[in-house]
Amino acid sequence: MRNLEEILKEIIEESRKYTNFGNVATYIPELQKANKYDLAACVMDKDGNVYVSGDGEKKFTIQSVSKPIMLALALMDHGREKVFSKVRMEPSGDPFNSIMKLETSKPSLPYNPMINAGAIMITSLIKGKDHEEKLNRILAFFRKLSGNENLDINYDVYLSEKITGDRNRAMAYLLKSEGILEGDVEEVLDLYFKQCSIDATIKDLAKMGLNLAFDGIDIITNERLISEEVARIVKTFMVTCGMYDASGEFAINAGIPSKSGVGGGIMCTVPKKMGIGIYGPALDKKGNSIGGVKILEALSKKLNLSIF
Amino acid sequence: MRNLEEILKEIIEESRKYTNFGNVATYIPELQKANKYDLAACVMDKDGNVYVSGDGEKKFTIQSVSKPIMLALALMDHGREKVFSKVRMEPSGDPFNSIMKLETSKPSLPYNPMINAGAIMITSLIKGKDHEEKLNRILAFFRKLSGNENLDINYDVYLSEKITGDRNRAMAYLLKSEGILEGDVEEVLDLYFKQCSIDATIKDLAKMGLNLAFDGIDIITNERLISEEVARIVKTFMVTCGMYDASGEFAINAGIPSKSGVGGGIMCTVPKKMGIGIYGPALDKKGNSIGGVKILEALSKKLNLSIF
Amino acid sequence: MRNLEEILKEIIEESRKYTNFGNVATYIPELQKANKYDLAACVMDKDGNVYVSGDGEKKFTIQSVSKPIMLALALMDHGREKVFSKVRMEPSGDPFNSIMKLETSKPSLPYNPMINAGAIMITSLIKGKDHEEKLNRILAFFRKLSGNENLDINYDVYLSEKITGDRNRAMAYLLKSEGILEGDVEEVLDLYFKQCSIDATIKDLAKMGLNLAFDGIDIITNERLISEEVARIVKTFMVTCGMYDASGEFAINAGIPSKSGVGGGIMCTVPKKMGIGIYGPALDKKGNSIGGVKILEALSKKLNLSIF
């Protein structure tokens, strides 16, 4: 389908002008090194065809894109009842790093696993006899889902996050003080900073999105990687909470289950059709790739991808 | 499909026990007269078949079920750009009658058209040269969508709402003071209380849901009642914000675009498949029909209706 | 004491330059007509001597300066137990027109009688068989306390407030919906807008302040106008909540029990020493007379007036 590659190229060129109105993330110093005009997209379809436009080989850290994947792993480790006794299922209407609702709502459970407080909570649930085993299980899961055995942590970004992650520390200690988060805060955060610092390409994101699009089955190998129920839960969160406090608007404008990260990546899943990976480090005010959002809105319209 | 009727009946009997843990709405005195053990469901499929279980003829006021329909009318009156300059598109994470975010977020736009502040804003946008014309246009639209020419206002409930609607007044005056709501507050509220007081049956809700399920086309007459885009927008809000601040959880557990009202009604739309109407006046703490939610979770599981 | 007049004059000239950094109130259209460079002060001492600097005859509406006086009247009408079952005694840390804490704190009592929500509550408590009698009692009380029989309402300002008072309406309806405010909202607000629109001069404010300074006794006539306990309560609120959400800072910098209004007036009471009236319509961001605050800080330092 040579056509799709051309469509992608056209849409990217159209969307690139918006990158000018965005900014690369500054609160993690290492992320500031990105080129704000970069923009790239990868579509992987149900036959395994891969369409790339822009620089598909460029690596970026996945940041919050890790959140739905980690949720899947926690659900596989504990089942939904345990997981959702520790984190709610509601969009919060507040920014991803907001701490306020942890104080105003009783019990002080994080509103959902896609905001930082909820994601840190999810990370604390991952099974493993020690830090190393937990980290290995996490990496193994990301590698399996992306089909990329070389996926690994970008240690420069990790260190940058660890040094500057005081707002995440504040949340974690608040959860700890409320008796919700168990275990050692610094160890949980170390794991969290590592999961956020996994280096990936748009192909990796597209592949993970494709696996979710087929309810957890790798359609090439026919291997089931995630149970159908877990895949469905993850996709639902990607719709209701995947694009921070712009999720509602994105659902209206694009209607594609997606999860963005402040590194500029977006992982998307079009049920029974395709996985999409996006890279564009210039962010809008809510923290989503400004060019990436434009690409997905245009692509959804062009190919009629909205689930609604 | 005699089978579906039996499934419905079984699920309703199973769900009825939960009505005991809910309560009928008390803040509108007239609504307290409902029988909390009532529970009924109606499915209308794409061939126009109607399956009813429970008392399908019982009337109840639609309350917040009116919100997505009014949104459709406002979008048809003004287009999305104008409408979404007056109300946001985000779930708020707060109860439906919360006033706080109107103060903490700038500009003070209501978070979405499914919470009271946003719905009052939407009502203020309906076109018409005077109150009577506006009301007539609203009633005509509900009648056309439900295929029920006899749909009308329950004036006892309307008066009850008008007398006790001070919290809605507070919101409306706050929106007025911020320069967002235009026109006379009491007149807008009068229209709002009337739209909430429309009397309907589960068949009416099922029919409206069916029309949304087919993107705004009445599949019996083949008439287009709502544009495809407007229908899509409405359905999206039903997913992200339709069940108050339990929308996220309902999306996980049922995955059916739905809108509930404190009168006990729920209008549901299963894309390309069916419309569903529910009645069960015993409410949970968030304001949703407690038995109705159970019915929809069970039905979704049984018939695989989740859009995710 | 010719000296005090010179001190006043000097301080006013020094303070006048700050008026440039303030702005006259704009949310009540009628108040915009004030001259932002106006600045005047009046001191009335325990021997009845009056020292005026600046234009002492200029009239302005007292606005929130009415709040402590109304609190005194309500306390005399009902006693402290009843009054403080309807309004708390705590500084709120929020702007005077904030609505948020009415939602977040249970029960939804206004935080104190010096913010709008609390002051409206207080107004609703004033005794009288009808609107006219209530208004007459209020006016009579202000006239007696100021020793000015001609004190009256500025009807242009009153109408301006009534037309634009939607934020106050929002608060009043919220209090009504919570079952805290009784009576007809519009009637209570009408009385509230009238009390805010009383026209006064700095001499009137100084005289009222002087009566509070001597625990409720008019030191000229030796008549007791307010009980000692009520006078003490009122002065305490003037310290903890009298200067909106700058009360803490003002207590540090000046330490004089004071109440400001957005009309530019400030009424001050220096226990056992003097009453002070200030007029300066240029306001700072918190709503206090910017030049007036400077005058009081300087005067307090010069004459050692801080109660701390």
Add this chain to the structure above:
Amino acid sequence: MRNLEEILKEIIEESRKYTNFGNVATYIPELQKANKYDLAACVMDKDGNVYVSGDGEKKFTIQSVSKPIMLALALMDHGREKVFSKVRMEPSGDPFNSIMKLETSKPSLPYNPMINAGAIMITSLIKGKDHEEKLNRILAFFRKLSGNENLDINYDVYLSEKITGDRNRAMAYLLKSEGILEGDVEEVLDLYFKQCSIDATIKDLAKMGLNLAFDGIDIITNERLISEEVARIVKTFMVTCGMYDASGEFAINAGIPSKSGVGGGIMCTVPKKMGIGIYGPALDKKGNSIGGVKILEALSKKLNLSIF
């Protein structure tokens, strides 16, 4: 004045019945060991006479009573301009351990030095070349003000606080992430937990209160310990923010500049008259000694101690 001792005794016996309605602090495990029925008071007058009723030798940790003293030290180290660029001067209306306003107000400065966030900020400002020197300066200051060379840290309580101080950690990291708090968070907290864990008797509190009552001068030795301005600032905060979010009510009912701590202590200062120390570990819901508040209300009424 044998009389005052009798008055004290009578008031304490009258107030003791309220201890039954309070509870000892539970969030620091070590504090739970206190006897909730304990109640004691010490008055130190301007001639150095000491009146004690109840067990005057019982030791308790001063907890938040340390906050005004630490503020004095910080003001002496840096001057008011620097200090109040790091912490506001306003009552917050929220509980002492609230984190919300740090998020909703910009800049994210703590509202005042008497709530935990503000007090931690103040601790971070204390001068010293290393942790040891800072701690020694703090202890020396407390010893000088109390005239008790043996004042020292209760290490059991300190360790208990350190282990369970996660909510304070959350605040400190939030302040750090906003660029307000400088230095190492754990080190600042360590100092903070130590200052809170200083063991004292009611005589120590009364003596510190007496020094504040005479504007920073030790009336026995005639030595100036704190500048007049610093003493005035500290006393002002004790009025506006000294009794947590019950400060406004306490100002009305007692009118004595006071600072309470969750260890059950209250330090009070009656300008030009006396210092008072209270101990009563049963706390009310706001965190103040429930019997202690009753003692001070009664004593204020009896001896006419209100500053208002």
